[in-house]
Amino acid sequence: MLGLVYGCAAGAAYAGYLFLSRLGGGSGHTATPVCVATLAGALSAGVLGAWWSGIDLASPAPGAWGRLALPALTGQVLTWILVGAALPRLAPRPGAAVLVLPPVLAVGAGALLLGERAAPVQLAGCALVVAAVWTSERAARIARRS
Known part of the structure; x- marks a missing residue:
C-alpha cells in the first residue's frame, strides 16, 4: 500500500513538473529549470537522507562517483534540457505522448537487454x-x- 501511495505521489509530482516546465519553457531559458530542479532534488535527497538513515559519502569509491554522475548528466540533465527546448514547440497532445512513453520503453528495454x-x-x-x-x-x- 505504501508503494502505491509513493507511486501516486511521484506521478503527481511528475505531472506538476511537466506542467510547470511547459509554462516556463517559452521564456527562452532551457537549462535554468533543469538546473533548479536538479539542485532542489539533490538538496531534498540530502536533507531527507541525512534525517532518515544518514549519508555515507565515503561509501562509493572516488571513481564510482564519476560513473554515477555520467549517466545522471547524460540520461537526465541533458535529456531534460532537450525536452525543455522542444516541449513548448509541441502541441500538448503529442508532447504528452512523448513524455509518457519512456517508462513503457524502459520496461521493454529491461526485458530485452x-x-x-x-x-x-x-x-x-x-x-x-x-x-x-x-x-x-x-x-x-x-x-x-471532420
Whole structure:
C-alpha cells in the first residue's frame, strides 16, 4: 500500500513538473529549470537522507562517483534540457505522448537487454499507457478529418 501511495505521489509530482516546465519553457531559458530542479532534488535527497538513515559519502569509491554522475548528466540533465527546448514547440497532445512513453520503453528495454521479467501489474500499466496514447492520437486524427 505504501508503494502505491509513493507511486501516486511521484506521478503527481511528475505531472506538476511537466506542467510547470511547459509554462516556463517559452521564456527562452532551457537549462535554468533543469538546473533548479536538479539542485532542489539533490538538496531534498540530502536533507531527507541525512534525517532518515544518514549519508555515507565515503561509501562509493572516488571513481564510482564519476560513473554515477555520467549517466545522471547524460540520461537526465541533458535529456531534460532537450525536452525543455522542444516541449513548448509541441502541441500538448503529442508532447504528452512523448513524455509518457519512456517508462513503457524502459520496461521493454529491461526485458530485452537485461532479461528482466515485468510483473503482470507492470505490463497492465504499460498497456494502459499505450492504449491512452493510441486513443488520444486516434481521437485527434478523427477530429482533424471532420
